[in-house]
Structure formats: C-alpha cells, structure tokens
Amino acid sequence: MPTNEKERNPFKIAQMQLKAACDALGEDESVYLLLSEPERVLKVSIPVKMDDGSSKMFTGYRVQHNDAPGPCKGGVRFHPNVTEDEVKALATWMTFKCGVMNLPYGGAKGGVVVDPNELSQGELERLARGYAKAITPIIGERRDIPAPDVNTNGQIMVWMTDEYSKLRGVGQTLMATFTGKPVEFGGCHARxxxxxxxxxxxxxxxxxxxxxxxxxxxxxxxxxxxxxxxxxxxxxxxxxxxxxxxxxxxxxxxxxxxxxxxxxxxxxxxxxxxxxxxxxxxxxxxxxxxxxxxxxxxxxxxxxxxxxxxxxxxxxxxxxxxxxxxxxxxxxxxxxxxxxxxPDILANAGGVTVSYFEWVQNLHSFYWTFDEVQQKQEAKMIDSFNQIVEIMEKGYDMRTAAYMFSIKRIATPMRLRGWF
The missing domain is CATH 3.40.50.720 (NAD(P)-binding Rossmann-like Domain)
Known part of the structure; x- marks a missing residue:
C-alpha cells in the first residue's frame, strides 16, 4: 500500500463520509453513533464438496447495517478479496443509497471469499446453496433481501431462492426473498x-x-x-x-x-x-x-x-x-x-431501485414491461438528483449533499422508533 495516503479501508472511509455529513447537518451525535456501525455481522463457514471428492471450506459474510426504514437490502459478491470490513462498508453505503432513492429499506451486503472462475458449475451451485443455507436464519422477504453483486448473477440467485425455499419448508417458492433473478423466474425486466x-x-x-x-x-x-x-x-x-x-x-x-x-x-x-x-x-x-x-x-x-x-x-x-x-x-x-x-450512492443506485421494483412485483404477482420499469427508474433517479443538487448549491460537494439528504430520511424513522 502506498504510504502517501493514510486510509483506504472502505469501512473507515464510509464512516468518514457519514461523519462529514452528520456534522454538516448539525445532527445529534446519537445519529452518527447508530449509523457508524452495523446492527449485525454474520460470519459463516461453508463446506463444499468439490468435483474431485474432496471438501473445501469457504468463508462468507452477511452484514445488516440498519433496518429502521424497513427490511435490509443488498447484494452478495463472490470475490477472492472479500473482507469483513469491505462487506460492512458496502452494507453502510447501501443504507444511504436506499435513503437517497427514498426506498423503504435499510442496507445489507454479503460476500464469499472465493474466485468463482476456479470453480466448476457444479461447485459454484453447491457454494451458492451453501451460502444461502448459512444465512437463512437472518434473511426473509420482510427482513433482508439479497441480490447479485460482483461475480454473482441471476442463476446464482435462482439456486439461492430454491435452497432458501426448501429450508423454510412452506411448500412454495419464496420469490420475494431474493432479487436479481431471471425474468423467467420471477425477475424484473430491465434489472x-x-x-x-x-x-x-x-x-x-x-x-x-x-x-x-x-x-x-x-x-x-x-x-x-x-x-x-x-x-x-x-x-x-x-x-x-x-x-x-x-x-x-x-x-x-x-x-x-x-x-x-x-x-x-x-x-x-x-x-x-x-x-x-x-x-x-x-x-x-x-x-x-x-x-x-x-x-x-x-x-x-x-x-x-x-x-x-x-x-x-x-x-x-x-x-x-x-x-x-x-x-x-x-x-x-x-x-x-x-x-x-x-457519488456512488446516487450514480449506481439504479440496481437497488429496480431490485425494489422486483420485490414489489414478487409480493403482488403483478409484473411491468421493460419500458415501464426504465421509466419508473428514470423518474426516481432524476427526482433524487434534483433534490440533492438543491442541497449541494448551499455550499457542499455532491457526495456530502447526498449523504445529508439520505441521513435526514433515515434519522426520522430512528427517532420515531425511539432509538435515541
């Protein structure tokens, strides 16, 4: 790591961004304290039987940052460089991303330490199912809804949905617990x-x-x-x-x-x-x-x-x-x-926005066309852009303005719940 830059830990960076916005808002110190650490960090060990008959253990994480606005939401990445602090940072950013888009979610994120390119299709499926099994106790359509991220895709979400549904033993496929699925399996057009x-x-x-x-x-x-x-x-x-x-x-x-x-x-x-x-x-x-x-x-x-x-x-x-x-x-x-x-919490918020649309459609079994989804996404993102610009023009950079905008939305349900 170069010595000319003190901090590249993504979780520390997320905390710094949060603190700058809380200070700019003049928010209660309790808001920063409640948002500076995740509510829950789950670390799991996933046994996978490899094609050669041996077994291998993989490390995975699921972090739930804040559920004050509603159930947690966030992707799952498969990458060799996944760390606990990275997943905590990504879950934190997800909370503010959902706030920026005015979605009824708090942030979550998941990850498995693995290079999926080194796995066969069968090994990848067993890993995906193993991860879903490991996090089943803390997820659900009204609690925490995972989605694809780096090196994961719709097929992996299908395997996870199928495994979760079997484990819940309710005799039906629980489509709304995972998003980013193929359109042919409860997914959303334009996701x-x-x-x-x-x-x-x-x-x-x-x-x-x-x-x-x-x-x-x-x-x-x-x-x-x-x-x-x-x-x-x-x-x-x-x-x-x-x-x-x-x-x-x-x-x-x-x-x-x-x-x-x-x-x-x-x-x-x-x-x-x-x-x-x-x-x-x-x-x-x-x-x-x-x-x-x-x-x-x-x-x-x-x-x-x-x-x-x-x-x-x-x-x-x-x-x-x-x-x-x-x-x-x-x-x-x-x-x-x-x-x-x-900033990222606005610029790349299209994924979680359309994941929200998928979740709503799964809950109600009513689906929109490709053009309808993109029109809804465009309207929400442009509205958020314009509202953040109004704050920015009071003398802030756009990232700080986006955090300020989001923190206001998250702090209100925390106050109403009596968390501080």
Missing part, C-alpha cells in the same frame, strides 16, 4: 441493465446541470463487467462517444468512439475486451485514467481512484458506477481541479 443505465442517466443529468449537451461528449469507462458494459452502452445511446474502456487485462481506445454493442459481443465470447478488432489502440489497463475525456465512469471495484492517479484524470464529470471507487484524499484532488463528482 440486468439497471445499474449501468442509472450511471448513464446520472451522467446525462450532470452534463445538463453543467449547461451542456450529451451529443459529442467523450466518455471513458473503467471496468467492463455488468455495470461498466451497460453504462457504456447507454452513454453511447444517449449521444456520447465512448472513446475508452478497460478491464483487468487492458484498456481499449478509439478517438471516434468504440462500437459498444460489438465490444459486448466480443467480451461475451472471449471473457475479455482484449483483442477487440474495433479499437484503434490497446494499452495498459491503468492508462484508462490518463485518457482525456468529458465523462469518466469508474465501474470496477472500490479504491480505483487514489492520490496516485487522481492527477492523471482529465474529465469534467466523474460518475461513480462502482461502490467507493474514489478515496477521500483523491476526491479532494479532483474537487480542487473543478471536477463534478456524481
């Missing part, structure tokens, strides 16, 4: 696209706020997984040229814009952007931070933008598709450069 679509929408609103037009804006997307690929696709559809994208292997560049649909097809076939014939240049993945652009969208993992690369970024707007992609020290550098930052 797969939702987070990336929301990133593009918020970039468009930021461009509009700056008095500009989307047409011709040059965008760069760091990370080309589910979020990054759909963010790039919708940025292109909204009129921007996506001139560079990166993944773990390389960065692709084309001054006239990459063909994102063709790149998505290439990536689906090859599991990497590397080797895409439609790029003018293939560079080192870290070069993505050096490409001059108008909109920069970090859509990979936390702590992507640090003091080591913040000076390299030449953009007017940063729209955070990942959770916690910018360290506090790097954010200061970016703000001093006059870069407008749309």
């Amino acid at each position: 797969r696209e939702a987070t990336g679509y929301g990133v593009a929408l918020m970039a468009k609103e930021a461009v509009k706020y700056k008095g500009l037009e989307m047409k011709g804006q040059r965008s760069v997307v760091q990370g080309f997984g589910n979020v990054g690929s759909y963010a790039a696709l919708y940025l292109e559809e909204l009129g921007s040229k996506v001139i560079a994208v990166s993944d773990v292997n390389c960065c692709l560049y084309h001054p006239d814009g990459l063909d994102i649909k063709a790149l998505m097809k290439h990536t689906e076939q090859n599991k990497t952007i590397k080797g895409f014939a439609g790029a003018a240049k293939e560079m080192d993945r870290e070069d993505v931070f050096k490409v001059e652009c108008d909109i920069f969208a970090p859509c990979a993992l936390e702590n992507a933008i640090t003091v080591d690369n913040a000076d390299d970024i030449k953009a007017k707007i940063i729209c955070e598709g990942a959770n916690g992609p910018t360290t506090p020290a790097a954010e200061k550098v970016l703000l001093d450069k006059g870069i407008f930052i749309v």
Whole structure:
C-alpha cells in the first residue's frame, strides 16, 4: 500500500463520509453513533464438496447495517478479496443509497471469499446453496433481501431462492426473498441493465446541470463487467462517444468512439475486451485514467481512484458506477481541479431501485414491461438528483449533499422508533 495516503479501508472511509455529513447537518451525535456501525455481522463457514471428492471450506459474510426504514437490502459478491470490513462498508453505503432513492429499506451486503472462475458449475451451485443455507436464519422477504453483486448473477440467485425455499419448508417458492433473478423466474425486466443505465442517466443529468449537451461528449469507462458494459452502452445511446474502456487485462481506445454493442459481443465470447478488432489502440489497463475525456465512469471495484492517479484524470464529470471507487484524499484532488463528482450512492443506485421494483412485483404477482420499469427508474433517479443538487448549491460537494439528504430520511424513522 502506498504510504502517501493514510486510509483506504472502505469501512473507515464510509464512516468518514457519514461523519462529514452528520456534522454538516448539525445532527445529534446519537445519529452518527447508530449509523457508524452495523446492527449485525454474520460470519459463516461453508463446506463444499468439490468435483474431485474432496471438501473445501469457504468463508462468507452477511452484514445488516440498519433496518429502521424497513427490511435490509443488498447484494452478495463472490470475490477472492472479500473482507469483513469491505462487506460492512458496502452494507453502510447501501443504507444511504436506499435513503437517497427514498426506498423503504435499510442496507445489507454479503460476500464469499472465493474466485468463482476456479470453480466448476457444479461447485459454484453447491457454494451458492451453501451460502444461502448459512444465512437463512437472518434473511426473509420482510427482513433482508439479497441480490447479485460482483461475480454473482441471476442463476446464482435462482439456486439461492430454491435452497432458501426448501429450508423454510412452506411448500412454495419464496420469490420475494431474493432479487436479481431471471425474468423467467420471477425477475424484473430491465434489472440486468439497471445499474449501468442509472450511471448513464446520472451522467446525462450532470452534463445538463453543467449547461451542456450529451451529443459529442467523450466518455471513458473503467471496468467492463455488468455495470461498466451497460453504462457504456447507454452513454453511447444517449449521444456520447465512448472513446475508452478497460478491464483487468487492458484498456481499449478509439478517438471516434468504440462500437459498444460489438465490444459486448466480443467480451461475451472471449471473457475479455482484449483483442477487440474495433479499437484503434490497446494499452495498459491503468492508462484508462490518463485518457482525456468529458465523462469518466469508474465501474470496477472500490479504491480505483487514489492520490496516485487522481492527477492523471482529465474529465469534467466523474460518475461513480462502482461502490467507493474514489478515496477521500483523491476526491479532494479532483474537487480542487473543478471536477463534478456524481457519488456512488446516487450514480449506481439504479440496481437497488429496480431490485425494489422486483420485490414489489414478487409480493403482488403483478409484473411491468421493460419500458415501464426504465421509466419508473428514470423518474426516481432524476427526482433524487434534483433534490440533492438543491442541497449541494448551499455550499457542499455532491457526495456530502447526498449523504445529508439520505441521513435526514433515515434519522426520522430512528427517532420515531425511539432509538435515541
């Protein structure tokens, strides 16, 4: 870890962001204390029988941050670098993300320490079912509703839903306990696209706020997984040229814009952007931070933008598709450069918003079309953007304004419940 930056622990960063917003609001110290630590942290050991007949133990977590506004909500990631503090941070951010979108949820998050690329399909299924079994005592459609996250998908949610339903032994499939499922299995249209679509929408609103037009804006997307690929696709559809994208292997560049649909097809076939014939240049993945652009969208993992690369970024707007992609020290550098930052708890809130729509539809067995879902998502996100801007214009950066907006919504039910 570089020595020129003191803090990159994501949970400590989440606490710092919370404290700054509570201080700006002049909130009761009790609000900060109640929100600075999660209500519940569950650590589990998951035994999985491997294909060769051996058994292996995997470590997993489920963190429930705050259930004052309603049941907890948050994804589950499968990644070798999952830590307890990371999951606690992600659960904390989820609470504020739900508050920003005025959803009746508190935040939660889950994770398993594993590289899913090293597992067979059968081993992955047994791990998913094992994790669902381990967290069953603390989840439920009115208590905590998991969803996909990094390296998890609709198929994994189906396995978890099926396992949970069997364990509950009620003789029916409990669809509303997990979201992010395939449409054919109680899922919601436009859920797969939702987070990336929301990133593009918020970039468009930021461009509009700056008095500009989307047409011709040059965008760069760091990370080309589910979020990054759909963010790039919708940025292109909204009129921007996506001139560079990166993944773990390389960065692709084309001054006239990459063909994102063709790149998505290439990536689906090859599991990497590397080797895409439609790029003018293939560079080192870290070069993505050096490409001059108008909109920069970090859509990979936390702590992507640090003091080591913040000076390299030449953009007017940063729209955070990942959770916690910018360290506090790097954010200061970016703000001093006059870069407008749309924070993660707003920019990537499309996923949880459409997960909420899926949950509502599961509870009532009434389903909306793709266009209806995207229209509802767009309306909610633009409304939140405008309300946060009103706070921001009183003299705050947009991240602090978003936290202030969210904390007000969370503190009220905590007061009404008599928690302080």
